[in-house]
Amino acid sequence: LEAETQMPAPSTRASRDAEDAMLPKIMIVGRPNVGKSALFNRLTRRREALVYNTPDGHVTRDVREGIAKLAGLRFKVLDTAGLETFTEDESILARTAGISATALRKCQIALFLVDGRAGLQPQDTDVGKWLRKTAPHVKVVVALNKAEGIYNDSTGRLMAALGETHQLGFGDPTPISAESGEGMGDLYDTLRPLLEEAQAEILKNSPEGVLEPKEADDDSHLNRMPMQLAIAGRPNVGKSTLVNALLREERVLTGPEPGLTRDSVSSQFEYDGRKVRLVDTAGWMQRVQVKEGPAALSAMHARRGVMNAHIVALVLDGEEIANTRSSMRHAEAALARWVVQEGRALVVVVNKMDLLSGKENAKLRGNVMKAVPAEIQEILPQVSGVPIVFVSALEKKGSAAIMRNVFQCYEKWCTRLSTAQLNRWLRKVMSRHPKNTSGQGHGAKVKFMTQVKARPPTFVVFVSGVGELEDTDLRFLASALREDFGLDGIPLRILQRSTK
Ligand code: GDP
Ligand code: GDP
Numbered sequence: 020l021e022a023e024t025q026m027p028a029p030s031t032r033a034s035r036d037a038e039d040a041m042l043p044k045i046m047i048v049g050r051p052n053v054g055k056s057a058l059f060n061r062l063t064r065r066r067e068a069l070v071y072n073t074p075d076g077h078v079t080r081d082v083r084e085g086i087a088k089l090a091g092l093r094f095k096v097l098d099t100a101g102l103e104t105f106t107e108d109e110s111i112l113a114r115t116a117g118i119s120a121t122a123l124r125k126c127q128i129a130l131f132l133v134d135g136r137a138g139l140q141p142q143d144t145d146v147g148k149w150l151r152k153t154a155p156h157v158k159v160v161v162a163l164n165k166a167e168g169i170y171n172d173s174t175g176r177l178m179a180a181l182g183e184t185h186q187l188g189f190g191d192p193t194p195i196s197a198e199s200g201e202g203m204g205d206l207y208d209t210l211r212p213l214l215e216e217a218q219a220e221i222l223k224n225s226p227e228g229v230l231e232p233k234e235a236d237d238d239s240h241l242n243r244m245p246m247q248l249a250i251a252g253r254p255n256v257g258k259s260t261l262v263n264a265l266l267r268e269e270r271v272l273t274g275p276e277p278g279l280t281r282d283s284v285s286s287q288f289e290y291d292g293r294k295v296r297l298v299d300t301a302g303w304m305q306r307v308q309v310k311e312g313p314a315a316l317s318a319m320h321a322r323r324g325v326m327n328a329h330i331v332a333l334v335l336d337g338e339e340i341a342n343t344r345s346s347m348r349h350a351e352a353a354l355a356r357w358v359v360q361e362g363r364a365l366v367v368v369v370n371k372m373d374l375l376s377g378k379e380n381a382k383l384r385g386n387v388m389k390a391v392p393a394e395i396q397e398i399l400p401q402v403s404g405v406p407i408v409f410v411s412a413l414e415k416k417g418s419a420a421i422m423r424n425v426f427q428c429y430e431k432w433c434t435r436l437s438t439a440q441l442n443r444w445l446r447k448v449m450s451r452h453p454k455n456t457s458g459q460g461h462g463a464k465v466k467f468m469t470q471v472k473a474r475p476p477t478f479v480v481f482v483s484g485v486g487e488l489e490d491t492d493l494r495f496l497a498s499a500l501r502e503d504f505g506l507d508g509i510p511l512r513i514l515q516r517s518t519k
Pocket of ligand 1: 052057
């Protein structure tokens with residue numbers, strides 16, 4: 020506390036001022052009431068004082084400048100009310116828009132706000148024209164503000180506004196909420212490359228050219244949050260043995276501890292420097308003995324575990340598969356379907372492979388290694404490429420392979436594709452479509468696509484025209500996405516929305 024109230028030492032102060040003078044500048048623009056001040060306040064945390072006031076008549080028009088922080092990014096942000104007079108008194112417009120224009124030309128980036136609740140308005144289009152005319156060199160980023168709850172909005176209004184905003188022609192809009200803070204991560208992703216480019220340009224052109232660009236903090240909370248892994252399967256397939264093998268090899272951070280629910284137990288360990296939380300699905304830690312039969316896979320336990328997990332490792336008994344026709348029991352197949360339906364990623368572990376080692380078992384082994392992939396493909400035709408790992412928990416063989424596949428799945432499951440990237444891809448891929456849905460003469464036409472969430476990757480494809488895309492079109496998109504972005508083996512969701 021004391022340190023904060025003290026004036027910084029002169030040298031520190033001077034160097035920080037020099038640094039601040041070299042920061043890239045972003046101006047927030049937009050018609051009245053879109054939330055410019057709200058965003059300015061959020062970014063600056065209201066620390067900065069007004070820089071100058073321009074009284075015009077009875078109204079005070081401010082151009083505020085502040086130091087913004089967004090995750091690890093630092094930049095100058097300007098908020099101007101100058102544009103507010105766009106449709107009002109022309110004489111005021113001339114003066115205040117002039118001030119805004121002067122300020123804008125000194126900026127590298129314009130952050131153009133549109134009101135998601137109101138949708139695209141004619142005044143927004145005017146602002147767009149003004150931006151192009153006034154400062155063609157300034158990069159424009161469009162954000163759809165007041166978009167809190169956009170991904171749960173059953174009315175689809177916000178999504179429709181997102182589609183409309185695309186028509187401004189400044190690339191893909193980023194949904195945000197200045198008030199709630201939603202979408203700040205996406206805004207960070209959008210601004211970061213532009214700010215880095217701007218910063219490099221400023222440093223190149225500065226006479227000193229000595230200031231190093233600041234490394235942005237790595238705010239990827241994915242690395243800090245443990246991945247939740249559930250080990251599921253029928254009794255006696257070797258879940259406990261497998262968990263023990265995993266825990267014995269790795270640094271155990273916490274032992275079995277009661278979870279949120281009475282019958283859920285979790286245990287945290289570190290694998291390759293990454294935190295993993297094991298979620299108990301069927302009481303493997305308590306060694307709950309469940310008899311074979313209809314209750315074999317304690318469905319309730321398993322389901323609760325699956326709901327808590329990011330990745331589910333479904334353990335099968337390799338020896339049993341070798342001795343029976345079918346590789347999966349009814350309950351196991353049902354669980355596999357449930358996992359994918361819940362949007363979790365699945366890794367299949369075929370255990371007890373030690374019992375099938377040796378020359379004399381080569382044929383049985385071969386059968387198992389063929390039967391499991393075939394059956395998984397049959398059970399989950401919509402997700403190709405589910406990883407299947409053959410291990411022996413007893414001999415502690417295969418833990419590394421399991422964890423490698425689990426982490427790979429987790430990364431895919433967390434994938435985020437930028438809207439710009441997706442739409443470049445979409446244009447290419449639609450020309451590959453046998454029916455060429457982007458072409459003329461069809462009912463629904465694909466306009467653009469955006470990823471609305473990760474974990475699992477969820478996309479919205481916007482269509483215009485009559486009708487909807489057919490299932491075959493959506494399947495085509497899903498399989499092309501998997502192929503082109505390496506998203507095989509994990510569930511994907513593609514929703515469609517009409518742009519009207
Ligand atoms: P400006 O005229 O563009 O500076 O807009 P303001 O920042 O003054 O905001 C205009 C109105 O929109 C105020 O009533 C804010 O509370 C509201 N507002 C701003 N941001 C958000 C947001 O993210 N969500 C919602 N729902 N309202 C917002
Ligand atoms: P769970 O009920 O799924 O937790 O299964 P357990 O881990 O308790 O294992 C059931 C039985 O299978 C025990 O007798 C284990 O020793 C045995 N088992 C577990 N994994 C293996 C393995 O990889 N190979 C062999 N041969 N036996 C195993």
